[in-house]
Amino acid sequence: MPVALWALAIGGFGIGLTEFVIMGLLPEVATDFGVTETVAGYLISGYALSVAVGAVGLTAALTRVDRKKALLGLMILFIAGNLVSAVAPTYELMMLGRIVAALCHGAFFGIGAVVAADLVARDRRAAAISIMFAGLTVANVLGVPFGTLLGQAAGWRSTFWAITGIGVLAFVGIALLVPARVGVPDDVAGPSGQAGPGLRGELAAFRAPQVWLSIAVTVLGYGGMFGAFTYIAFTLTEVSGFASSTVPWLLILFGAGLFVGNLVGGKAADKNLGATLLTLLVLLTVVLAVFALTATSQVATMISLVLMGAVGFATVPGLQMRVMRHASAAPTLASGANIAAFNIGNAFGAWVGGLTLAAGLGYTSPLWAGALVTLAGLVVMVVAALVRGGERAEARTARREPERPAVPAGQLVDR
The missing domain is CATH 1.20.1250.20 (MFS general substrate transporter like domains)
Incomplete structure (x- = not known):
């Protein structure tokens, strides 16, 4: 499998961590912002709603953008959202950071799946997509427990600083490893490096x-x-x-x-x-x-x-x-x-x-x-x-x- 798929998997890992790690940190977040755990829980539901909006709306807005550039732009959005979450002085700004980070979630996996499929032969496309989603599964297996432990030991903001760093790593990986142009598959309109x-x-x-x-x-x-x-x-x-x-x-x-x-x-x-x-x-x-x-x-x-x-x-x-x-x-x-x-x-x-x-x-x-x-x-x-x-x-x-x-x-x- 092309090494570029692992750059996509790193992005998927960071996104999965952003979505799920907050569940283990809600008590600390609620205490820090002086809100109830129910109100803190809106940081989860707000993220989910933003994912659905971004999956369709942001993907639609990027249909004419070169797919590699689209992925890089989405990672910038992801980095910015988690950076806001890491430094947010108020609950409202924390929610804003969560929404911004979530907007890239659906679009990243949607566009990333097309790119992953384009990087391999026709008979290996589902396997290529599974490698990208492997980052999401690793986030559940290892990322969430360790992210929670980090947040409990060094403060919940440290976890979001770490996620921000993962976003930077994914950005660099995509920039260096995902080719600008790949061969055009026989049943996909354009190569992953080109606009749709x-x-x-x-x-x-x-x-x-x-x-x-x-x-x-x-x-x-x-x-x-x-x-x-x-x-x-x-x-x-x-x-x-x-x-x-x-x-x-x-x-x-x-x-x-x-x-x-x-x-x-x-x-x-x-x-x-x-x-x-x-x-x-x-x-x-x-x-x-x-x-x-x-x-x-x-x-x-x-x-x-x-x-x-x-x-x-x-x-x-x-x-x-x-x-x-x-x-x-x-x-x-x-x-x-x-x-x-x-x-x-x-x-x-x-x-x-x-x-x-x-x-x-x-x-x-x-x-x-x-x-x-x-x-x-x-x-x-x-x-x-x-x-x-x-x-x-x-x-x-x-x-x-x-x-x-x-x-x-x-x-x-x-x-």
């Missing part, structure tokens, strides 16, 4: 039903896993019987699953995108249901945590690759929209899980809710595969080509 087809061309990609179906699968498929994960601490302590002090260590198991699943899922998606996504969505539905049934067993719970992370995040490279493939003439904005879809899925899954808890259905109910949401994503994926098959049949008829041998039942593909 413009906003009108990017918007035209959304005329394809498969783009919308892909986004819907992302919202539901990923939302089911995240909805279950949102309330996992309650499941671990109230159902599985773990002490609250062990929860951070248990979450490292989940993070390890994320890291491995992301890389394996990328390689599998390169071999057969449709079959990989269908299989993973079936497995994730089963894993969440089995987790709910066996949550009273601590051994089974630890195994389920690893599997939930591995199978859940294994879908990410394929979900991102699918929307880019079906928006191949102008993939940048669709890629950014799919990043926003991940965040919408996060919010939707958490909302559904919260409803089950509010209804008094117990601390395993978010797992059941996650399984149902993921099952809905599987249904949409099956529909998308069937529609795709119909589109191919119509295209063959229009060209008066002979029919290919029928695909055996149960072997839906999306090549």
Whole structure:
């Protein structure tokens, strides 16, 4: 794999750290600014909303900008936002820093996914995207625990100074390692070092039903896993019987699953995108249901945590690759929209899980809710595969080509 992908991974690591490390530092932040922990928590929700806005709005604004320059500009925005957070004298300025940093999140991963795919051969694109997202998974496994420890030992501002430094490192890496021009893939409009087809061309990609179906699968498929994960601490302590002090260590198991699943899922998606996504969505539905049934067993719970992370995040490279493939003439904005879809899925899954808890259905109910949401994503994926098959049949008829041998039942593909 090109070394440039690791520069993108460093950027992903810094962005992931910015998003998640604040969760472990909320008590210190709240005390420093003299606000309640609920108000401090708005620094998380404000970030998430800004991600969704930036994923579409900022990506759209950059459709005519050279993609390497766009990535460098986004890293400058990321550095500036975290620098503001590190020195913010008031809560309001801290919120501003969080919003500024979050604006680059969706656009970076959206544009970065297109660049990563352009850097490699056609049959390695999902794996390349998974390397960029590996930075995000490492942020969960190692970055958040160590960032929290640093903040608790040297003050929460030290963590944001460290993240600012990571942003500078990513900027330098992208500037030095990402080529200005790479070869033009056969199904992508322009090389990663060149500007895209413009906003009108990017918007035209959304005329394809498969783009919308892909986004819907992302919202539901990923939302089911995240909805279950949102309330996992309650499941671990109230159902599985773990002490609250062990929860951070248990979450490292989940993070390890994320890291491995992301890389394996990328390689599998390169071999057969449709079959990989269908299989993973079936497995994730089963894993969440089995987790709910066996949550009273601590051994089974630890195994389920690893599997939930591995199978859940294994879908990410394929979900991102699918929307880019079906928006191949102008993939940048669709890629950014799919990043926003991940965040919408996060919010939707958490909302559904919260409803089950509010209804008094117990601390395993978010797992059941996650399984149902993921099952809905599987249904949409099956529909998308069937529609795709119909589109191919119509295209063959229009060209008066002979029919290919029928695909055996149960072997839906999306090549």
